[in-house]
Amino acid sequence: MRVLGIETSCDETGIAVFDSEQGLLAHEVYSQICLHAAFGGVVPELASRDHVRKLLPMLRKLLADADLASADLDAVAYTAGPGLAGALLVGAAFGRSLAWGLGVPAIGVHHMEGHLLAPMLESDPPRFPFVALLVSGGHTQLVLVNGIGCYRVLGESLDDAAGEAFDKTAKLLGLGYPGGPALAALAAKGDPDRFRFPRPMTGRPGLDFSFSGLKTFTRTTLQQASKGLDQDQLKRLKADIARAFEDAVVDTLVLKCRRAVEQAGVETLVLAGGVSANLQLRARVDRLMAERGGRACYSRLEFCTDNGAMIAYAGWQRLRSGAREALAFEVKPRWPMTEL
Ligand code: KG4
Ligand code: ZN
Numbered sequence: 001m002r003v004l005g006i007e008t009s010c011d012e013t014g015i016a017v018f019d020s021e022q023g024l025l026a027h028e029v030y031s032q033i034c035l036h037a038a039f040g041g042v043v044p045e046l047a048s049r050d051h052v053r054k055l056l057p058m059l060r061k062l063l064a065d066a067d068l069a070s071a072d073l074d075a076v077a078y079t080a081g082p083g084l085a086g087a088l089l090v091g092a093a094f095g096r097s098l099a100w101g102l103g104v105p106a107i108g109v110h111h112m113e114g115h116l117l118a119p120m121l122e123s124d125p126p127r128f129p130f131v132a133l134l135v136s137g138g139h140t141q142l143v144l145v146n147g148i149g150c151y152r153v154l155g156e157s158l159d160d161a162a163g164e165a166f167d168k169t170a171k172l173l174g175l176g177y178p179g180g181p182a183l184a185a186l187a188a189k190g191d192p193d194r195f196r197f198p199r200p201m202t203g204r205p206g207l208d209f210s211f212s213g214l215k216t217f218t219r220t221t222l223q224q225a226s227k228g229l230d231q232d233q234l235k236r237l238k239a240d241i242a243r244a245f246e247d248a249v250v251d252t253l254v255l256k257c258r259r260a261v262e263q264a265g266v267e268t269l270v271l272a273g274g275v276s277a278n279l280q281l282r283a284r285v286d287r288l289m290a291e292r293g294g295r296a297c298y299s300r301l302e303f304c305t306d307n308g309a310m311i312a313y314a315g316w317q318r319l320r321s322g323a324r325e326a327l328a329f330e331v332k333p334r335w336p337m338t339e340l
Contacts, residue, residue, distance in 0.1 A: 001074045003319065004059075004098070005312025008051040008091030009083025009111045010137070011035075011042045014308030015058045017066050017073070018316050024121060026066035027309045028058050029302070033178065040177050041167075048086035055094050073102060077315020080108025081332030082138065088331035096329050105324050107315045112139055112337050114310035115272040117148075118299045121313055126268045126297040131260045133253060133285075136273030137163035137178075140253075142207050142260045143337070145270070148317045151337055154260050155207025162249055162275045165211035169218050169245050173238045183242050184278050190243025191236075195221060197248035202255050207263075209256065211249065218245055246280060254284045267294030277304035 002025070007014035016027035032050050036042050063070060078095030081088055092108065099106035116132050119125060131154070134141045140157035160168065163180055170179020175186065197217050200210045218241055225237055261269055269289050275281065276298045285296040303309055 001316060001319070002068070002072055003075045003077050003312045003316040004073050004095075005109075005308040005310070005315055006055070006076070006078040006091045006095045007111075007114070007306055007308045007311045008055070008087050008094075009079045009081070010087060010306060011047050012306040013051050013054040013058060014306055014311065015055070015062050016308035016312045017062065017068065018309065018312035020316055020320070024309055024312075025068070026062050027307065028062050028065075029307050030054050030058060037177055040171065042084070044084045044086055047084060048090050051087055051090040055090070070098070070102060073104060075099070075104050075315065075319050076102075076106045077109050077311050077318070078106070079111045079114065079311055080330070081111065081335040083111055083333060085331060085333040088333065092329055092331050096325075105319060106329075107318050107323055107325055108329065108331075109311050109314045109318065110335060110337060110340055112136070112141070112273075113151075113340065114314045116143065116145065116151075116270070117314045117317060118272055118303045118307075118310035119270050119297045121303060121309060122297070122299060124297075126270050129264070129266050130268035130270050130297075131257070131264050131266050132270040132272055133257050133260075133276075134273045135162040135253065135271070135275035135281075137161060137167065137180075139273065140209050140211070141337070142256060144260075144264050144266075148321065149340055151340060153338055154264070155209065155256060157209040157211060159210050159212035160215070162209070162211060162253065163273070165214055165249060166275065168215045169242075172215060172218050172222065173242060180274065181277070184246060184280070186239050187242040187246040187280075190239035190241070192243050192247060194240040195244035197244045199248055199252045199255065202252055207256050207260055209252065214245060214248060246278075250278070250281050250284055253281060254288055257285060258288055261289075261292065261294070267292070269294065269296045271296060271298040272304070274305040277301050
């Protein structure tokens with residue numbers, strides 16, 4: 001079965017074809033970063049309009065690259081939520097119309113289930129049961145995964161998501177949008193011993209997170225330590241703050257991962273979502289799971305952030321278990337994974 005995947009929940013247009021026999025046949029991602037950079041964040045209406053512009057040419061190129069005709073597609077999967085309502089509607093309308101025209105089934109996929117299953121596209125995929133740490137711009141969750149659709153949320157962020165905390169902190173340090181990767185690059189040059197930021201909610205039991213205090217900590221540290229500095233010293237200060245911030249987030253995430261795998265009694269930890277591209281986090285979960293005699297799994301870097309391949313794959317998993325959509329469709333800008 002060949003499934004087309006369409007991702008338009010935020011600021012990336014992603015499209016891919018997954019073949020249940022041959023694996024991923026082709027994929028394309030277009031990032032709208034340039035479009036939104038001047039505004040310092042995603043402008044929802046501009047995002048929707050750009051998805052409209054990009055989808056059709058991207059589909060044509062994708063099919064040409066994979067040497068396929070549209071009639072070779074057996075199903076269409078699209079992101080139905082959570083995400084920006086207008087952006088979701090573009091992908092949903094496009095996907096449903098295409099499926100209708102081709103006479104094939106369509107399926108609306110949960111964006112976070114897409115992220116969660118993305119590591120299954122790799123050559124040595126994780127086996128159930130496992131604990132997944134989902135860390136994106138909108139979500140931070142620890143989920144016990146017993147199979148496709150068998151998800152139990154063990155803990156989540158009570159305020160900012162990890163990616164959101166990276167982005168907001170990056171903005172405070174003048175790194176622009178989207179700040180996560182830039183902040184991580186700057187942190188690599190920072191001194192790990194100059195500042196120590198708090199590890200929020202680690203001193204009490206439980207698996208929830210809270211990252212919003214870290215940006216206040218960043219702001220006050222920057223204000224206090226930057227007085228009277230020349231340009232070079234300011235540059236060094238920002239790198240040291242970036243390092244302290246990244247260490248605090250990574251330490252906190254890893255500590256809760258350890259608790260979650262201990263509590264669930266599993267040997268596999270899956271890392272997924274945009275922040276799973278963070279190299280320090282990847283190295284730390286590798287070490288954590290190696291010490292426990294288990295293993296950590298994550299995607300190749302390009303499938304950590306939003307992409308169509310994860311939607312095609314999750315769509316195939318849903319379709320093979322018999323899921324089909326009625327003709328009427330809706331998108332769900334807010335959609336707890338516990339409703340799956
Ligand atoms: O999964 P994703 O592409 O979109 C959402 O579903 O939100 O995640 C994007 C988030 C952004 O907040 C971005 O700053 C963060 O992932 N991110 C990173 C890194 N690469 C992307 N955060 C930390 N380190 C990175 N290397
Ligand atoms: Zn995402």
